[in-house]
Amino acid sequence: MFMMSYQLPEFVIERREDKCIKCRVCERQCAFEGHEYDEEFDRMFSYEDKCVGCQRCVVFCPTNALIIKPHPGDYRPNANWTREKLQDLKKQAETGGVILTGSGNDKGYRIYWDHLVLNASQVTNPSIDPLREPMELRTFLGRKPDSLQLEIDGDDVQITTELTPNVAIETPIVFTAMSYGAISYQAFKSLAMAASEFGTLFNTGEGGLPTELRKYGKNAIVQCASGRFGVDPEYLNCSAAVEIKIGQGAKPGIGGHLPGEKVSVWISETRMIPEGTDALSPAPQHDIYSIEDLSMLIYALKEATNYEKPVSVKIAAVHNAPAIASGMVRAGADIIALDGLRGGTGAAPKIIRDNVGIPIEMALASVDRRLREEGIRNKASILVAGGFRNSGDVLKAIALGADAVYIGSPALIAMGCTMCQKCYTGKCNWGICTQDPYLTKRLNPEIASQRLVNLLRGWSHEIKEMLGGMGINAIESVRGNRDHLRGVGLEDWELDVLGVKGAGEV
Amino acid sequence: MRRSRRILEPEKDMQACGLFGVMDRSGRRFDGNIAIDAMKNMKVRGNGLGGGFSVYGPYPHYKDQYAIHVMYEGGNTDAKNRVEDFLHKNFEVVNEEEVPTNSDANVINPPLVWRYFVNPEKKGEEKKISDDDYVVAKVMDINTKIDDAFVFSSGKDMAVFKGVGFPEDIAEFFMLDELYKGYIWTGHSRFPTNTPGWWGGAHPFCILDWTVVHNGEISSYGTNRRYLEMYGYYCTLFTDTEVIAYAVDLLMRRQKLPIEVVSRIFAPPMWYLIEHMDERRKQLYTTLRRVYGPLLVNGPFTFIVAHHGEMFGLTDRIRLRPITAGEKADFIFMSSEEASIRAVSPDLDRIWTPHGGEPIIGRLWEDEKKKKKEQLILEQTFR
Amino acid sequence: MVSTSGAIKDMFLGEVRKIDELFRFIKIDGELAEIDATELKHKELNDLMRECIFKGAEKFVLKNVYGHRYIGTRLNISNPKRVQIDIYGTAGNDLGAFLNGHKIVVHGNAQDGVGNTMDDGEIIIEGRAGDVVAMSMRGGKIFIRDNVGYRTAIHMKEFENKVPVLVVGGTAQDFFGEYMAGGRVILLGLNLKENEAHKAHYIGTGMHGGIIYIRGKVEDYQLGREVGVLEPEKEDWKLIEENVRRFSDCFGFNSDDILSDKFIKLIPVSRRPYGKIYAY
16 A cells, blocks of 8 residues: 655755756766656756755756755754654654664764863973974874883893784874775775875774785774674784774664675675675674673684784773773773764664764773773773764874774765765765765775875874974873863763863863 | 762672582582682683682581681771671670681782681570571671671581682682582682772672572663562672572572572573463463563573582573583583583583573482472473 | 783783793694693693694694684684694684684584684584584584584575585574574484474574575474575585585494485575665
């Protein structure tokens, strides 16, 4: 039986007919079929119910004839029953399904970065000018010993402490896990190229690393997640580090289903699953049901890589993250990766994305504190992810205690993403979150990787400027240096958790 | 700057581990080496932040007295004096002595440890309650009212030995290989995810002669705890293990249910399996779930519970944590790994891994023989 | 220089001895290296085996193995010689995890995680194995004489000609073939009594690729919702026969007897078992 949809369109498509030359670019650019040329009438028609607001047609319209904006039509104003809630509910009444979404939590939870301010030197110590004087951002990720033992052997000084492997990065910014499958081959390759060029890392996510891209392995954190896609001995050994993915900020505690339409023949090869099937990532890793099992997998991976790679463990930021993190370090993790409430995703149930987990700022502050209290902070690096928007957020995170920051959405935005949140449809007009060859070829890795390198360069430079302003010329001197942070507009308990003073408190 | 903090309930202790239990069902007593060697074999399951053992039958000369074992943190003699005053006021103390320890053992900050063999001296109203309940109440008094003192073992003719270190270190510290013999030994190696350091926080957990060693994290902790509170159990240690100990005490000691039934309360079959049972069993299992739903222990767990005459092991119903059982003549073993059983008894008569939620049970042969018919039918129905 | 003792006691790496101190545990006879594992820690045993391969060992005999983990894992060396490892005792967890092409024979039982994410090679177990056997296995073969535990062959995979195979002689516990995305699993039930059903429930739950063959009784309600039951066809019988013969050779069964019985074939009913639960 036909059931009519009661949804309101989300966007208005305004076509300025005086500018439109009917070149049909908009029609070709929109995979959601929002525009159509009608030969009979010789004019362009638009379908607003199909528009996702990605702005691809607007950017590509040669005469700037298009304006896309949120649909002003709304139901009776109601603080409780918002337009979004009504729309979601109607969609479920029409389908009986779990509502999917993409990218990160867009709800109005407090963004603590916007309530933290950084310090600068005035009079009592000098600021430093990074354009002319050295300013060091190099960061080592991995376990550090408590002390170094030196032995004098003839004229030679030898380090006798056994060192565990570390990875050096030239800026404390790393591309977060985005799998080949969730994103296109072109987007994936662009991240690899940019990381390699800039001297930082990208993260393969859980979809494996296609053989021809293994030359970028030394800039790759390769993931071993619950689906174990593409995990073979060579994959593990070509990497800079291995990451066990336990959870993701956008969907703590649940697995993933890469929809069958995204599983192309190439994805099928890398993941070793039949073409067109859903790629199921189980919710847990089925060899990890407990902390000593995590330890078992950490050491299995160390065995498989001959103890030559740091092993990272990534969890979603949840209520008891500090205790979990402590256990992870004791279980042998060299890097703790925390992904917060605002972390992005290619696809997640909206109810989970918007309601589960805690903000990364709180998780980071409490984990860093716990590990310091237990005297084990140097046993692992902390990588944080989930909602970093600019270099200011990055530096604030480092001052709170992070070693480096994972960025996902900023990298996608640099490549063209406009946060339309339709990643799960596989129809990304920007060629990023899709496997449709017609769409993916829109993204040229040579150009996209340059956009990414530019982003890293700009942010790194800004971090240097801010460090210089504080009178600090090495990033390690601001790491965990909460004296350089002050809170604005925060409650006492929030300041306590963050471990920072309020602005004006000395 | 210090700000006043709201008082929050302490964080729940989370941990995972290696477990082992061995019993000679003929009741013959043997030394601690089997349990120690088995735990040593599973060293990688712990991380050196806690280890412990329980032994049943170590004090044949004081079989009828409650053996109260007390830790004094930092060797606090004031605490010791207060505890001893308290004990002498409420009990007849038949013997008291320092628990012998080996100062060469590789352990961290050991407390001063004493034990007292006591008979209850109930007065007035107290005479109405059982000896067991009297002892529980007095132990709770010491543990909540006297700082730096902690009663960690309180049953008759049994003892718990535990602390911070690998189990082998704890065994060395208390010299378990030489000084004690028992017919049941359980062992535990701890892998906590929270702050290390407190000897009392190690396993086994003990109430009267019931001991629990446990591996896993109980996701239903909050539900189970609040249900038990209605029956007067207050979880003060905030560990999953404490919840299990109290639940076992409630169901087995107070409500007299056998483990065959209790295991179906903790780890009931899925509804879909119940639907495929015959009508009588379907009704029994459905009722059990309806009544005892709040004691369903959800999330990954394995535990081994012991008390005089009986030891049993159980996992959660979808077997998220391991257990393996072995038999060799009168001996029954249960462990997180087969290898640790093989390490101490290479030629087993039988080795098996039960389905999730199916208990492994070891009982004294003589107790089995004495069982009433009703008891056997009950056990059989829920087996 | 003063060294502060770390706050962490390391149960894996603590007190691990240097390789030079370990050679006394080996007897070398040409290409055969015999190692007594009694006093060796997990990492020490694997260190030794790796070293032996570099020195030309092609066959290992490991005596007194009691729970040593990751045997075979560290032997994934580029261009390795394929070696055979004979294990006496009880192999520890993650036996042959990430294995790439060696052959392991366990003369005894194995524990959890046999062949975890195994890439290639052969594992033969003359006994039983624990939980999550062949998890995410990508290639190679595993033969187990007796029973297996929970979640066997979970998320096994395949691509084109790389198709892993697991044969289990006994029965299995719950969630057998959960999430299977590929591979061939044969469950023989040789130790079941007359008319006794297999122990596993939720067989093939979430299965979306690969094939399970089962000999012996299985009730309908023991099967996951995502599987369909078929009769094996000619191609299937070819595969069953080939692997049952190999299984029988390994453990001394009569393959004709086994093959004369009825098998059922389980395949996923949908390649997208969860395609309909979402609202787009």
